[in-house]
Amino acid sequence: MIRIVPKPTDTQDDNSTQMVINALEAMGAEYEILLLRDLDPFSIKYRNDLIWICGIRQDGVEFELIKALALKNRLVNTPEAIATCASKVLTSALLTHHDVPTPETLFTASRQHVDTFLQRHGKAVYKPVYGFDGDGIFLFSDIGDLADPPYYVQEYIRNDRDFRIFVIGYKAAGAIYRQSPHLTHNIHQGGVGTPVEIDSRMREIAEAAARAVQIDYCGVDLLKTEDGYTVLEVNGTPNWHCMAAPIPELLAEYLVSEENKMR
Structure with missing residues (x-):
């Protein structure tokens, strides 16, 4: 049943x-x-x-x-996969462990470590460890913009869109690109989704991300880079807004x- x-x-x-x-x-x-x-x-x-x-x-x-x-x-x-995707820290750790491209990330309780990260990158993206729908994410260049620890911060990759790849049974099934005037392109934050063909590199990295977190189906969020794509996060209870695939x-x-x- x-x-x-x-x-x-x-x-x-x-x-x-x-x-x-x-x-x-x-x-x-x-x-x-x-x-x-x-x-x-x-x-x-x-x-x-x-x-x-x-x-x-x-x-x-x-x-x-x-x-x-x-x-x-x-x-x-599975509960384990849902919990993994809910934690940006654990997701990033698994992606790194399995050599799946992902932005340079810092997780720490030390403001000094964050400041060193900022000196190297100029600006960074702060994300709540357990956030969803793009809430609480912001770009910063001053340590004074942060409140209390812990701090999960990523290098900022300039972009005008991101990509959501829907993966089922470790196979990429559909994709959209999302655009908005904001830092995050999440549809819940006003982003607009447009169906897009899945190219070979997009497919490879999205399927590798799903395997890394051992999940039946998911939404893998990517940014385009000079070298291909990098994984921002993996969503364990994704919607499929705007996708042309059934x-x-x-x-x-x-x-x-x-x-x-x-x-």
Whole structure:
């Protein structure tokens, strides 16, 4: 059985969960909705099911509940992968460990270390360790612009757009470029997405990023560089706004395929 944990931020006009449900129904696949609020983590009745986690609340409670679900079930995405993507520090560490290009990054509690980083780069980008939707990200060139530690900062790479690559089963499935007048091009921050073909280098680096964090499906955010592309982050519960590729259908096919493997 495929069980579905709906995305809590779905709206009538932007309903990621329903898009995939529609695709599952078109395939004749059986599914049921699973509401995390109804779960007792000490008495999980589900066994050997495939459970699609379309999204969870950033409150800690739902993350603990999906970890309990994962004890006896196959989760897409796994709690470990979701936690990895939620942490910019761990994501950057894995990308670096697996030699996936990513901007030079510093994580520290030392303002002096940040100042040394600034002296080398002139300016840098500050990001909250657990931020999402582009919130809290800003460009700075003065240590006085920072509040209390910890500090996760990256070198600034001049750009007028970024690229979101949707990866399913370690295969790049669709892509857009996003543009806005702001530092971040996130669509939730007013960015505009445009479908784009996936070139060979884009495909290679996005798939390598997904393998590095061991995730079933994700959105890999890239910047173009002189040498190709560099990975900004990996999103573990991504939307697929503006993509020309039929992502809901492809994701539904992946869920059915993975569920069949369990039989």
